[in-house]
Amino acid sequence: MPVPDVMFCAQQIHVPPELPDIMKQFTKAAIRTQPRDVLQWSYGYFYALSRGEPLPVKERVEIPVATQKNDTGLTPGLLKILHKQLSEKETVDMPDLQRKWKNLCLPLEQLHNILRLDNFVEGVDWMKFFALACSALGGSLLSSMRHACQILTEDPEGGAARIPYDIFAFLYSYLASLDEEITEEATESFLNALKEQVARKEYMVGVADFGVVKKS
Template sequence: MPLPDTMYCSQQIHVPPELPDVLKQFTRAAIKTQPKDILVWSAAYFAALTKGEALPVKDRLELNVATQKTDTGLTQGLLKTLHRQLGSSETCSMKDLQDKWRGLCLPLEQLQSLLALGNFSSDIVWMEFFALCCCSLGATLMSSLKTACEILTEDEEGGPARIPFSVFVQLYVYLSRLDEDLTKEQIDNFLKSLQPEV
């Protein structure tokens, strides 16, 4: 039996009172994040909202400094968002990482490249993957570590960007082992030179 044709007027449609606030927050989030695919990002946004998870939203609008030829897709703001979404535990599943990566509209080729570089399998050690992402944003080991400190710090923006020394050591050792030019002795000497400052 077909449904009757019903005409609705504005008085017949109930709009929940919280809907305008939800739409305002969504609009602000979309403007700050500037997703490449608004539909994919919107699905990830509302899925995270309904599950009570961290939203795929950057803290602020980032100006694109990369050209189209060198645009990696991943930015410091997007990596901070990924860390907020996945960094609460030591490991994350491949599926969760892929879902969050897609939700931020990042290129899958870049994800596959990072996963291959780190030889990751089904469970991913988050801080190692995070370190590789920082490495893809920085030209040198030190600039990669600086990026990591800026993302991980709880200090106010523009401050010293301090992180726990144990986290710094974990990131430094992991990234320096990927650099074939650095010897274990050089790595140890560098960490010993930092001890007095800690």
């Protein structure tokens, strides 16, 4: 509904001093995130801002890959936002996950497809969901782990994308356990070889590390 065209005198109008900066930051966040539904995303943005929660904002604009047919589904940048918003809790309430998913303008059907891959009864184990979401981004196990490293790493962009070995091992073991073609012995053998390789690196695993182990 359009705003009525009403004139006010200067004495009637009070502009909060913080409003210009709020709107400037909001505009920059919208440009970086490029939400599909600006109104839905804006609701999530100001809801998070009012509660002091991590904002649904990408760190940078994502360039769609050549094979991406549309921009309506999960991306590494959006999964990184979800991780910042939800990873403080080991178990996430389903309504909270659904709300934040919706506020990122992601299709609920994709969320339901990911949840069907495990039996989440009393809440959602966040790191398991994160692993499943990484598998939705990458077809193979190793490509899923590559996404996980690039999202979780504290290394600068373009760096080694290292994460702690224990986190890598948990995510890898969980995803491997869901693949009927990967035996427990194969998983254990891979992780043991990887652990030996990164022992001299303070048990930090980068993308290049597990690529080498796979080939050997």
